[in-house]
Amino acid sequence: xxxxxxxxxxxxxxxxxxxxxxxxxxxxxxxxxxxxxxxxxxxxxxxxxxxxxxxxxxxxxxxxxxxxxxxxxxxxxxxxxxxxxxxxxxxxxxxxxxxxxxxxxxxxxxxxxxxxxxxxxxxxxxxxxxxxxxxxxxxxxxxxxxxxxxxxxxxxxxxxxxxxxxxxxxxxxxxxxxxxxxxxxxxxxxxxxxxxxxxxxxxxxxxxxxxxxxxxxxxxxxxxxxxxxxxxxxxxxxxxxxxxxxxxxxxxxxxxxxxxxxxxxxxxxxxxxxxxxxxxxxxxxxxxxxxxxxxxxxxxxxxxxxxxxxxxxxxxxxxxxxxxxxxxxxxxxxxxxxxxxxxxxxxxxxxxxxxxxxxxxxxxxxxxxxxxxxxxxxxxxxxxxxxxxxxxxxxxxxxxxxxxxxxxxxxxxxxxxxxxxxxxxxxxxxxxxxxxxxxxxxxxxxxxxxxxxxxxxxxxxxxxxxxxxxxxxxxxxxxxxxxxxxxxxxxxxxxxxxxxxxxxxxxxxxxxxxxxxxxxxxxxxxxxxxxxxxxxxxx
Numbered sequence: 001x002x003x004x005x006x007x008x009x010x011x012x013x014x015x016x017x018x019x020x021x022x023x024x025x026x027x028x029x030x031x032x033x034x035x036x037x038x039x040x041x042x043x044x045x046x047x048x049x050x051x052x053x054x055x056x057x058x059x060x061x062x063x064x065x066x067x068x069x070x071x072x073x074x075x076x077x078x079x080x081x082x083x084x085x086x087x088x089x090x091x092x093x094x095x096x097x098x099x100x101x102x103x104x105x106x107x108x109x110x111x112x113x114x115x116x117x118x119x120x121x122x123x124x125x126x127x128x129x130x131x132x133x134x135x136x137x138x139x140x141x142x143x144x145x146x147x148x149x150x151x152x153x154x155x156x157x158x159x160x161x162x163x164x165x166x167x168x169x170x171x172x173x174x175x176x177x178x179x180x181x182x183x184x185x186x187x188x189x190x191x192x193x194x195x196x197x198x199x200x201x202x203x204x205x206x207x208x209x210x211x212x213x214x215x216x217x218x219x220x221x222x223x224x225x226x227x228x229x230x231x232x233x234x235x236x237x238x239x240x241x242x243x244x245x246x247x248x249x250x251x252x253x254x255x256x257x258x259x260x261x262x263x264x265x266x267x268x269x270x271x272x273x274x275x276x277x278x279x280x281x282x283x284x285x286x287x288x289x290x291x292x293x294x295x296x297x298x299x300x301x302x303x304x305x306x307x308x309x310x311x312x313x314x315x316x317x318x319x320x321x322x323x324x325x326x327x328x329x330x331x332x333x334x335x336x337x338x339x340x341x342x343x344x345x346x347x348x349x350x351x352x353x354x355x356x357x358x359x360x361x362x363x364x365x366x367x368x369x370x371x372x373x374x375x376x377x378x379x380x381x382x383x384x385x386x387x388x389x390x391x392x393x394x395x396x397x398x399x400x401x402x403x404x405x406x407x408x409x410x411x412x413x414x415x416x417x418x419x420x421x422x423x424x425x426x427x428x429x430x431x432x433x434x435x436x437x438x439x440x441x442x443x444x445x446x447x448x449x450x451x452x453x454x455x456x457x458x459x460x461x462x463x464x465x466x467x468x469x470x471x472x473x474x475x476x477x478x479x480x481x482x483x484x485x486x487x488x489x490x491x492x493x494x495x496x497x498x499x500x501x502x503x504x505x506x507x508x509x510x511x512x513x514x515x516x517x518x519x520x521x522x523x524x525x526x527x528x529x530x531x532x533x534x535x536x537x538x539x
Contacts, residue, residue, distance in 0.1 A: 057153035079125030097121040183286040219243035255293035411454040429503040440470025
């Protein structure tokens with residue numbers, strides 16, 4: 001209650017009430033005029049008993065804050081007996097820990113006849129402090145002037161301690177979370193982050209706002225085989241699952257190690273007090289392992305470059321031998337036809353004997369060429385990330401593209417489901433597509449120097465598109481370009497080969513398809529379709 005100067009010095013007409021059993025004063029007897037149910041007047045003693053038995057501390061003072069009445073709850077709260085309180089000023093409860101500004105604001109409000117609510121630091125009779133929540137209302141007399149103050153008084157020390165303890169724990173938890181060397185977030189079932197630490201914010205800033213959570217959720221679907229709600233129903237947790245996020249363009253990919261577990265939180269809304277349904281949320285921990293993985297990638301790419309060089313050398317030898325065998329077989333076919341024609345004419349034509357010897361010699365040469373061709377290297381199948389394979393190819397061909405003045409627009413789907421297949425075989429096939437696109441843009445009538453490469457999922461397949469700005473391929477040649485030793489190049493230095501036919505064969509071995517997109521607006525757009533590893537529908 002107030003401890004500063006009183007509002008006025010008007011005499012008071014409210015007598016102290018030492019006990020609930022005494023006769024009520026005139027102001028209380030006047031309450032008998034209040035009508036209850038049915039219009040009957042309520043007895044004044046009922047109001048007195050209600051105040052006396054109220055669990056809330058209640059006091060009535062004059063305008064100088066001198067206590068005229070205090071109920072038993074007020075005694076229990078303050079530690080003072082009623083006879084010790086009556087006639088005393090409310091300042092008996094004051095503690096110097098309350099700033100004077102609080103009292104000033106309180107008196108200003110009461111002086112204007114307005115109710116005031118707030119917190120004061122008070123003290124018990126034994127001197128111990130407590131936090132009091134006060135609600136002081138001016139009581140107006142018949143003349144409309146303030147005659148008394150009605151104070152409602154509650155000790156909220158324990159509530160304050162609990163609240164402050166929660167705040168301290170929250171501050172400590174936030175500090176610990178922010179100091180953690182990893183990204184941490186709490187996700188609801190809709191995939192929205194209800195809690196994030198500083199590491200999460202920093203990681204999100206690096207890869208782009210709004211991209212991290214969708215990438216992680218798609219990754220969770222990838223290694224759990226279902227969406228977040230289904231994983232929650234199964235109570236499925238995961239630990240140190242590796243996830244690759246490829247932002248595309250010239251940016252480097254990010255590698256994350258993700259762990260997650262479910263936490264059940266009770267609903268705090270009032271209408272769920274008696275039956276509080278639990279809401280499960282996913283506690284997600286993300287470690288950025290990109291630096292380590294990039295070091296490993298550099299070592300892997302160097303080894304891959306050597307492996308690719310060996311593979312390509314073998315492919316060139318096989319291609320050269322295939323060309324030689326193709327030409328030799330064509331000549332042998334002509335010799336077979338000529339020998340057959342001479343045989344049908346009859347007689348002993350010496351030319352037929354020469355042709356037979358030539359055919360025998362040619363067949364022996366073909367056998368020798370077949371035996372001398374390098375064997376295809378054995379390679380185990382495994383789960384592959386097409387984005388990684390494409391990025392490997394683009395990395396290996398960077399020097400050539402720079403030399404040719406080729407600009408690359410790389411637009412991968414951030415997180416792709418896995419495919420199953422031969423890593424080196426697919427890498428060589430895709431490299432052939434990129435090399436063909438570069439060759440096309442070296443043609444005299446090329447329209448530009450921009451190479452567009454993109455990936456995305458469609459149903460239960462992954463699509464790869466390679467678009468160049470070369471002169472394009474006429475409609476009548478869109479199928480012939482996949483034939484061995486066919487070429488449509490006009491620029492010097494180009495040669496026939498089996499590159500595209502070998503690429504088509506490699507994609508076919510993976511259950512895939514390759515075609516020239518007839519809807520390409522400029523140049524040539526090659527579309528490769530490969531099945532997902534488990535054949536499921538991509539989300």
